[in-house]
Amino acid sequence: DAGVIQSPRHEVTEMGQEVTLRCKPISGHNSLFWYRQTMMRGLELLIYFNNNVPIDDSGMPEDRFSAKMPNASFSTLKIQPSEPRDSAVYFCASNDPGSSSYNEQFFGPGTRLTVL
Amino acid sequence: LAKTTQPISMDSYEGQEVNITCSHNNIATNDYITWYQQFPSQGPRFIIQGYKTKVTNEVASLFIPADRKSSTLSLPRVSLSDTAVYYCLVADTDKLIFGTGTRLQVFP
Numbered sequence: 001d002a003g004v005i006q007s008p009r010h011e012v013t014e015m016g017q018e019v020t021l022r023c024k025p026i027s028g029h030n031s032l033f034w035y036r037q038t039m040m041r042g043l044e045l046l047i048y049f050n051n052n053v054p055i056d057d058s059g060m061p062e063d064r065f066s067a068k069m070p071n072a073s074f075s076t077l078k079i080q081p082s083e084p085r086d087s088a089v090y091f092c093a094s095n096d097p098g099s100s101s102y103n104e105q106f107f108g109p110g111t112r113l114t115v116l
Numbered sequence: 117l118a119k120t121t122q123p124i125s126m127d128s129y130e131g132q133e134v135n136i137t138c139s140h141n142n143i144a145t146n147d148y149i150t151w152y153q154q155f156p157s158q159g160p161r162f163i164i165q166g167y168k169t170k171v172t173n174e175v176a177s178l179f180i181p182a183d184r185k186s187s188t189l190s191l192p193r194v195s196l197s198d199t200a201v202y203y204c205l206v207a208d209t210d211k212l213i214f215g216t217g218t219r220l221q222v223f224p
Contacts (some may be wrong), residue, residue, distance in 0.1 A: 002160075043160070043203075043214040053212055057213060091159045095210070103150040103207055107159025 004108035013115045018080040021111045024073055026092030033079050033105060034067055035091040040101050043091075049075065050097075082115045089113070120204045125219040136218050138204030141185050146208035149180060149187045151184045154201045158212070163202075164189070194222050 013019055013051040025032045033048040047057040049069045057067070064083070079086055089112050093105040101113040121139040128134045140149070148167055152160040164171055166178040166187070177190040191198055201217040 033210070033212075035163065035214075042216055045211060045213070048210055050210070083174055097210065103165060103205065103210075103212060104162040105160075105212065107161065110157075111161055 003092055004092055004106055006080030006090075006108035006111050008111060009109060010112050012115075012116065013082055014082055014116050015116075016081045017095060017111045019082045019086075019115075020093075021077040021090050021113070023075045023077070023108060025075070025092070025108055026096075027073070029096045029106070030072065030092035030095055031095050032069060032075050033093040033095075034075070035093065035107075036088045037091060037110075046077070053101065079113075082113075085114045087113055088116050117191060120206060120215050122190050122202075122204050122215065122218045124216065125221070127221050127223065128194055130195055131193050133218060134194050134222075136191075136202055136204075136220070137186060138187045138189070139186050140204070140206045143184050143206050147206040148208065149178065149184075150205045150207070150212070151176070151189045152203040152205065152214070154203065156200075156204070158183065160203060160214070191220075196222050196224060198222050209213075 007022045031050050034046040035043055037043045046059045047067045052069045067077045089110045091107050091110045093107040095105045150165040151163045153163050154160040164176050164178045167181050168180050171178045179188045199222045201212050201218040203220050205212050
């Protein structure tokens, strides 16, 4: 298995532009998570889906952030409009709740976003 | 969700055993204790998980006392490649809350 796939790996954009981050979870995993990591705030859970349905989006910082999961193999995290304070590494993770390891999430390589 | 407390940083030398202790005084009955490892520029990686007593895998051991208010991650004979941040989490649902972790530096 290729693991969790994220694209792009790096994104540099200007303030005010729309940014779309993409994630392909591991096949067969039915939970998907979006995290953001910065030096100041550490690793924060933004939103997670179970069976393509958003379960908890309380970590989404504001209305400029939105996430979708149109099917079991694809999710997007969109920021519109982007701001410099959105600069961070965004991780996507997936897991199989039926696995023997209850809280084992598999993380992707992350997308490093820089907003100028 | 239970809050965890762990040392901000630890230093060790190659070949030594490293024990990282995490406090979780408010752990709930249904919570599992999970440890993750994160290398620079990578996402966190699951290391080990337990509910009580001792769990061992090919990477580490996890010791959990009877009251479950703390846990200790034990890394036997560390190498330079074990330099990373180690996170202790307790949760009974998919919602994991990562704290600041313990930054382990292994020296030659």
